[in-house]
Amino acid sequence: MTTATPRYDGLRLKKFDDAVFDDIDTLRSAIDDRIEQLLSANGQSDSLAKAMRTSALSAGKRMRPLLVMLVARDLGCASPALIDVACSVELVHAASLILDDLPCMDDASLRRGKPAIHIQFGQDVAILASVALLSRAFGVLSQSQDIQPATRARLVATLAQTVGDQGLVRGQFEDLHGGARSPEAIATTNELKTGLLLGVAVDMAAIMCHADESVSQQLRAFALAAGQAFQIKDDFLDGAGNDSAITGKDTGKDIGKATLINTLGFDEAQRRLSACLIEADRCLGAAVGGKGRTRHFMGALFAKEAKGTRFIAEPAKPRELRPSPQLAELRLN
Ligand code: IPE
Ligand code: IPE
Ligand code: MG
Ligand code: MG
Ligand code: MG
Numbered sequence: 001m002t003t004a005t006p007r008y009d010g011l012r013l014k015k016f017d018d019a020v021f022d023d024i025d026t027l028r029s030a031i032d033d034r035i036e037q038l039l040s041a042n043g044q045s046d047s048l049a050k051a052m053r054t055s056a057l058s059a060g061k062r063m064r065p066l067l068v069m070l071v072a073r074d075l076g077c078a079s080p081a082l083i084d085v086a087c088s089v090e091l092v093h094a095a096s097l098i099l100d101d102l103p104c105m106d107d108a109s110l111r112r113g114k115p116a117i118h119i120q121f122g123q124d125v126a127i128l129a130s131v132a133l134l135s136r137a138f139g140v141l142s143q144s145q146d147i148q149p150a151t152r153a154r155l156v157a158t159l160a161q162t163v164g165d166q167g168l169v170r171g172q173f174e175d176l177h178g179g180a181r182s183p184e185a186i187a188t189t190n191e192l193k194t195g196l197l198l199g200v201a202v203d204m205a206a207i208m209c210h211a212d213e214s215v216s217q218q219l220r221a222f223a224l225a226a227g228q229a230f231q232i233k234d235d236f237l238d239g240a241g242n243d244s245a246i247t248g249k250d251t252g253k254d255i256g257k258a259t260l261i262n263t264l265g266f267d268e269a270q271r272r273l274s275a276c277l278i279e280a281d282r283c284l285g286a287a288v289g290g291k292g293r294t295r296h297f298m299g300a301l302f303a304k305e306a307k308g309t310r311f312i313a314e315p316a317k318p319r320e321l322r323p324s325p326q327l328a329e330l331r332l333n
Pocket of ligand 3: 106175
């Protein structure tokens with residue numbers, strides 16, 4: 001009997017008869033359809049247009065736009081403009097990945113199971129595509145229908161602050177130039193380079209839903225704690241024992257780098273990851289209650305790491321004849 005070799009396939013949620021996961025799948029398709037539409041609107045098909053589309057539409061988890069949509073639903077809001085808000089965050093993420101992989105940055109060659117954008121299209125086109133995706137993200141926010149002017153201004157300001165020299169860009173700068181430093185300094189870098197983009201996803205959902213300040217603050221604390229956990233998990237994916245064919249990206253890029261795993265050691269980094277997930281779980285519960293779609297999605301993202309939190313659903317009762325006690329399985333972990 002032959003066993004098929006596992007291959008990178010983005011995030012595949014195992015299908016059970018659970019409406020939440022059907023809904024997440026539907027949302028992912030809607031996000032991809034809308035990105036496709038936004039990036040084909042000008043009718044161009046040259047290598048710049050192809051690089052932008054390849055970067056934004058290749059097989060990623062779509063975690064950030066899904067967070068926008070799911071948190072908004074948990075807050076009981078269904079504005080038709082949410083999808084554009086969600087797409088704007090994913091366009092920023094796609095732009096950041098192009099730059100992150102460049103030879104002058106992480107010098108990575110594989111992204112989402114395919115050659116990195118600069119390998120496919122050249123460094124010049126990759127840089128231009130990244131700038132164009134960033135610019136398009138703000139264009140989408142500025143042009144989307146059904147957003148009140150004051151809300152639109154807040155969305156644009158929040159996203160700009162997240163990306164700029166006090167946000168993601170600073171985090172990437174520290175990551176490249178920070179050298180050996182304390183675990184707390186590394187955690188700050190991780191917050192800037194990774195946490196803030198999760199933070200802006202929930203901030204924008206809260207802005208769109210006119211959430212109370214206390215709820216917005218709990219949501220942000222949730223996203224920042226989840227971001228810390230997510231970067232540690234990502235750093236584990238870079239390490240020994242992981243296969244690029246499964247992770248979809250280069251491994252071994254963090255050797256000799258100031259990551260939490262390299263600084264604290266494997267066990268302490270694992271402990272931090274768990275503590276961050278418990279904190280994320282607590283804050284999400286305080287913001288939207290113990291149930292909800294975001295919680296299910298977090299359970300799927302951190303299927304291995306989140307045991308003991310409410311992110312992982314209670315085991316089904318035996319007589320319900322469910323195929324597994326867990327509602328979802330993240331293949332990429
Ligand atoms: C990768 O993010 C970059 C980090 C912040 C660690 P994701 O793991 O969300 O990448 P995709 O979008 O699923 O490819
Ligand atoms: C990158 O962190 C965070 C970004 C802002 C893109 P990493 O450099 O660890 O992300 P991967 O491992 O290349 O996806
Ligand atoms: Mg990097
Ligand atoms: Mg990288
Ligand atoms: Mg990494």
